[in-house]
Amino acid sequence: DSGVTQTPKHLITATGQRVTLRCSPRSGDLSVYWYQQSLDQGLQFLIQYYNGEERAKGNILERFSAQQFPDLHSELNLSSLELGDSALYFCASSVALGPTSYGYTFGSGTRLTVV
Amino acid sequence: KNQVEQSPQSLIILEGKNCTLQCNYTVSPFSNLRWYKQDTGRGPVSLTIMTFSENTKSNGRYTATLDADTKQSSLHITASQLSDSASYICVVSHYGGATNKLIFGTGTLLAVQP
Numbered sequence: 715d716s717g718v719t720q721t722p723k724h725l726i727t728a729t730g731q732r733v734t735l736r737c738s739p740r741s742g743d744l745s746v747y748w749y750q751q752s753l754d755q756g757l758q759f760l761i762q763y764y765n766g767e768e769r770a771k772g773n774i775l776e777r778f779s780a781q782q783f784p785d786l787h788s789e790l791n792l793s794s795l796e797l798g799d800s801a802l803y804f805c806a807s808s809v810a811l812g813p814t815s816y817g818y819t820f821g822s823g824t825r826l827t828v829v
Numbered sequence: 830k831n832q833v834e835q836s837p838q839s840l841i842i843l844e845g846k847n848c849t850l851q852c853n854y855t856v857s858p859f860s861n862l863r864w865y866k867q868d869t870g871r872g873p874v875s876l877t878i879m880t881f882s883e884n885t886k887s888n889g890r891y892t893a894t895l896d897a898d899t900k901q902s903s904l905h906i907t908a909s910q911l912s913d914s915a916s917y918i919c920v921v922s923h924y925g926g927a928t929n930k931l932i933f934g935t936g937t938l939l940a941v942q943p
Contacts, residue, residue, distance in 0.1 A: 716872065756918070756935035757873070770930065804872050818863075818931075820872035 717741065718807050718821035726827045732793040735824045739786055739807030743819075745769070746788040747808075748780055751823075752801040763788055795828045802826075831856040833921050833934035841940045846909055850937045852902040852919030860922035864893050864904045867916045867936070876904070876917075909941045 717740035727733055739746050748760040759772035763782035774780075777795075782788040792799060802825050808818040833854045842848050854862070861880045865873035877886045877893040879902075885894050890907045906913055916936040923930045 716874070718872075757933045759931065759933075802870070806872075818875070820865075820874070822872045823870070825870065 716819045716821060718743075718805060718819050720803075720805050720821035720824050722824060723822070724825050724827075726829060727795060729795055729797060729828055731795050731828075732791065733795065733826065735790040735792070735803050735805075735826070737788045737790070737805030737807075737821060739788070739805075740819055743807035743809050744786065745808045745810065746782055746786070747806040748774075748788070748790050749804040749806065750801050751804060752798075755801075757804065760790070792826070797828050800826055800828045831921075831923050831932050833919055833932050835917075835919050835934040835937050837937060838935075839938040839940070841942060842909055844909060844911055844941055844943050847905065847907050848909060848939065850904045850906075850917050850919075850939070852904070852934055854900050854902070854919070854921045854932070854934075856900075856921040856923045856932050858924045859897065859900075860924040862893075862895055862902050862922070863920045863931075864891070864902075865918040865920060867918055869915070873918055906939075909939075911941050911943060914939060914941045 719738040721736045744765045747762045749757045751757050760774040761780050762770040766782050777793050780790045802823045804823045805821045836851045863878045864876045867873040879895045892905045895902045916938050918936045919934040921932045
């Protein structure tokens with residue numbers, strides 16, 4: 715167990731729908747990062763939050779949004795889902811603002827399937 | 830453009846054999862380089878992390894090397910086991926001022942056969 719908890723582990727939904735993925739960082743970690751990994755693709759950085767504030771944005775679609783709550787858990791909202799959004803979505807956390815320390819830990823991911 | 834390229838894309842070896850995976854990067858300025866192991870359908874797990882001044886680091890049967898001059902890294906796996914079958918991802922940390930940004934390679938898929 716890495717200490718980073720992602721729920722749900724699997725999600726199947728129809729095109730056009732909206733889903734919310736949840737991530738609880740390791741205890742003491744203030745930064746949360748979201749990544750998308752499509753089949754046979756590398757990890758693509760989506761967005762980072764640090765202590766409740768958005769700090770960095772990657773290739774995140776406008777249909778996607780995220781937030782980090784006061785208890786530091788984060789949610790990634792995906793709307794108007796398309797078949798191409800099917801992927802593994804990973805959350806990672808670190809204690810620092812940037813992934814400079816050893817404490818950069820990934821969760822086990824949420825597998826999203828859009829049908 | 831900041832990029833990380835890994836080779837080979839995939840590799841099949843017999844149990845007990847050694848193998849070496851390669852990573853070339855063009856990331857600048859460079860902060861550190863990490864190797865992750867990702868089992869199918871699971872999150873990546875860190876194997877090693879090296880800063881600019883380090884040129885080798887070991888974690889059990891895994892040994893990573895770094896040549897910051899040529900911007901190359903390798904991951905050597907000794908006496909492979911079936912459980913080593915996974916994707917191995919090279920990740921370079923790009924120092925971008927206030928925060929570091931991670932640049933991911935697409936990974937080398939290793940299959941260890943009995």
